[in-house]
Structures are given as C-alpha cells and as structure tokens.
Amino acid sequence: MTAAPPTIEHLGTPLAWTDHAGVLLGCNGAFARWLGVSPRRLLGLPLEDIDAEPPRLSDLLARLPLGADAPLHARRARLRAHAAGERFADLWLARLDDSVLIEVHPADEFPLEDYANTLPGALHAALKGLAHEVKNPLAGLKGAAQLLARRSDDADARRYIDVILHEVDRLGTLVDRLLNPAPPGETSPTNVHEALERVRLLAEAEAGWSVRLLRDYDPSLPEVTANADRLTQALWNLVRNAMEAGASEVKLRTRAEHNALIGDRALRIALRVEIEDDGRGVPDDLAERIFLPLVSGRAEGSGLGLTLAQQVAREHGGSLAYRSRAGHTVFTLLLPID
Known part of the structure; x- marks a missing residue:
C-alpha cells in the first residue's frame, strides 16, 4: 500500500486513493478507522469490494472526466468492509495525474430510506x-x-x-x-x-x-x-x-x-x-x-x-x-x- 504523506496521515478527514481502474492504492488512518479495518486489508481491493451499492462507485469513477476543474460529489454513498457493517458518507472524487483521490465526509446521521415510495393507503x-x-x-x-x-x-x-x-x-x-x-x-x-x-x-x-x-x-x-x-x-x-x-x-x-x-x-x-x-x-x-x-x-x-x-x-x-x-x-x- 502506498504510504500516506505525514500531512495526510494525521488528518482527521478520511482519505483514500485508487488507480484509474478503481483499485485501492492507499488510505490514511482516518479512512481505515472509519471503515473499521486495518489499512493493510484494503490494499489492492477494487472499489466494488467496499461498495455497498455496486456498481455505484465504479460508475462514478467512469463518469469522472480527466482534467476536471472540480471534484465529483456523490451524496449519501454506502460503503462497507467485510463484517464491519455499512457506513454512510458524502464523497468527493478528484482525478490526479496518476490516481483518483477520494475524500470522505461521514454522514451517519441521515441513512434514510425512500419512504415516499411505500406510503400506505391508510x-x-x-x-x-x-x-x-x-x-x-x-x-x-x-x-x-x-x-x-x-x-x-x-x-x-x-x-x-x-x-x-x-x-x-x-x-x-x-x-x-x-x-x-x-x-x-x-x-x-x-x-x-x-x-x-x-x-x-x-x-x-x-x-x-x-x-x-x-x-x-x-x-x-x-x-x-x-x-x-x-x-x-x-x-x-x-x-x-x-x-x-x-x-x-x-x-x-x-x-x-x-x-x-x-x-x-x-x-x-x-x-x-x-x-x-x-x-x-x-x-x-x-x-x-x-x-x-x-x-x-x-x-x-x-x-x-x-x-x-x-x-x-x-x-x-x-x-x-x-x-x-x-x-x-x-x-x-x-x-x-x-
């Protein structure tokens, strides 16, 4: 796994980075702690493996244009890592020269279902x-x-x-x-x-x-x-x-x-x-x-x-x-x- 620079490693904001194919190359400690796994277990995983709504993350990555002026904002994404349970977050994805940076803003306070589609007749x-x-x-x-x-x-x-x-x-x-x-x-x-x-x-x-x-x-x-x-x-x-x-x-x-x-x-x-x-x-x-x-x-x-x-x-x-x-x-x- 690519080691995080000291300035990133000590940030409280969860960050991860992948190659352009969506394979995880590294993350900081905040990202691993948030998912509830060790950083080594994330090494080499494709995004689909931590995506609780596959292939949403892969589709987002495919939509992210090269040289975009602003990151792509994904609202209320659902991620998971093995048996650690699901996590909810807003994500910002940005293409760099040789990788994609994923910035995570946990949003566990509103993991809402779409109740409007199940409104009962009563x-x-x-x-x-x-x-x-x-x-x-x-x-x-x-x-x-x-x-x-x-x-x-x-x-x-x-x-x-x-x-x-x-x-x-x-x-x-x-x-x-x-x-x-x-x-x-x-x-x-x-x-x-x-x-x-x-x-x-x-x-x-x-x-x-x-x-x-x-x-x-x-x-x-x-x-x-x-x-x-x-x-x-x-x-x-x-x-x-x-x-x-x-x-x-x-x-x-x-x-x-x-x-x-x-x-x-x-x-x-x-x-x-x-x-x-x-x-x-x-x-x-x-x-x-x-x-x-x-x-x-x-x-x-x-x-x-x-x-x-x-x-x-x-x-x-x-x-x-x-x-x-x-x-x-x-x-x-x-x-x-x-």
Missing part, C-alpha cells in the same frame, strides 16, 4: 381527512382578509394583506392537491431568489423580531425550470421548520454546485439552496424518519412540511437532504439547471 386517507379539516378555515381567512383590504388605506398593511391572500390561495391549491392528486403544475423559468424573498417576507411577518433572517445569495445563478408556487411552498416549509425548532437565526444561501449528483445522475451544474439554522436540531429518535408524513418533533406539529418539501424536490428532478446537530442544522435542496 396514511393517504389520513392526509385527505386533514385536508378537509383545513379547507373551511382557509375560506374564512380569505373572507376576513378581503374585508380588511377594503377597509384599510395603510400601504404597509395592504402589503401584508396581499401576502395573506396570496398564501391562502396557494394553501387552497395545496389542499385541493391533497384531496385530488394530480400531476405537478406547469413549469417555467423561475428565479429562485424571488421565491426566497417571498419566503423571507412570510417569515418576518410570522416571527417578527424573534428570528434574524440572513441572506447569502449568488446573484450570478441562472433561472431554473420550476413551478414557482410549489418551489415557494417547499422553501417556506423548510424555513418554518427552522423557526419551529427554536432558531434565533436562519440563513438563506444559494450556490452553484459543479459536477453534482442527484441520485445517480451526474450533472455538470446544479443549483444548491441551503436553509441553515441554529435551532435545537433533529431529535435522534426522528433522524431516520424525518421525511415521513405525520412525523413531527412537536406535539402540535402536523408532520407534513418536510414530506411536502421532499415531494416538491422530486417533482423538479432534484433532491432534499440534511445534516444536523444541536445548534446547527442545514437542509440542502439540489435542483438541476437546464
């Missing part, structure tokens, strides 16, 4: 019942807001009344969708920052001064093909989830992610939206079920917000993932850029 019936319960109060809210709009001459008040009316209409559409499932609405070129700004306005109206909302936008990002209302709904659910977790600060961040993977689909570029907060974090007992419908860490919570956000991500060919600890939680929405 749960669907419960959602429809909940939608019926919501429909009548929404009609009352809309009538009250329309009455206020006719009586108010204050420009600031009218601005918030318009927000209420817009949101009532959007929630009414959402209720109709729960009662009568249909294909996603029409898509069009959408500026994600406009959706985020609407969400920010909603959050400020709801939380007042109790939550500080920060923006960290990349203004150079292109538009994405999306249903603007559905995208706004997903982002609002994520921000509201942060506020309900006791956050005093929520950051809205956008970036371009090069050589991104959504599922096993490699993209030259994707749009990354992060909702970061300093709240309580995801409870340990909910970590593997957080995207399930009707699962909530609060007694008064509906348990629908994150489920719907994940559904919207899928409708747009994207993904929704998270990492969390007390005081620092980040939900990451990835969307393809045409």
